[in-house]
Amino acid sequence: MYCFTCKKQFYVKRNFLSLFETKKYYICDSCRKKYPIQLHYEEIPLENYSLYIVSIFRMTYKLCFESYSKEISYIVLFLLKRHKACFFIFQEHLHLTDYFIEFLSLLADAEKKDILFVCCEVKK
Numbered sequence: 401m402y403c404f405t406c407k408k409q410f411y412v413k414r415n416f417l418s419l420f421e422t423k424k425y426y427i428c429d430s431c432r433k434k435y436p437i438q439l440h441y442e443e444i445p446l447e448n449y450s451l452y453i454v455s456i457f458r459m460t461y462k463l464c465f466e467s468y469s470k471e472i473s474y475i476v477l478f479l480l481k482r483h484k485a486c487f488f489i490f491q492e493h494l495h496l497t498d499y500f501i502e503f504l505s506l507l508a509d510a511e512k513k514d515i516l517f518v519c520c521e522v523k524k
């Protein structure tokens with residue numbers, strides 16, 4: 401297989417039971433240990449509604465987020481099931497400024513819902 405982050409080739413160990421599986425992996429074990437997924441949950445009150453921010457990585461890494469596409473899709477599906485009533489937004493990077501929070505407050509008022517913002521990393 402080919403690691404999207406370090407661009408090196410890696411091999412997945414197989415045993416007798418998984419010999420004919422065709423699972424694809426996009427990140428090698430060393431990159432997975434180097435850039436671990438650490439979910440961070442934050443709630444910011446807006447004027448009338450709430451903003452829930454879920455960041456998948458605690459730090460800003462220089463990695464290709466597509467290498468974690470499978471894990472990110474599981475996390476997003478889980479969060480969508482838990483927060484069905486929220487307005488959902490996903491972005492790779494979130495630059496959280498006062499203007500952006502004000503914009504999200506206007507969006508929440510227009511949609512009349514809380515906002516669930518899922519991102520890979522947050523910059524403040």
Ligand SMILES: [Zn+2]
Pocket residue numbers: 403404405406407408427428429430431432
């Ligand atoms: Zn790698």
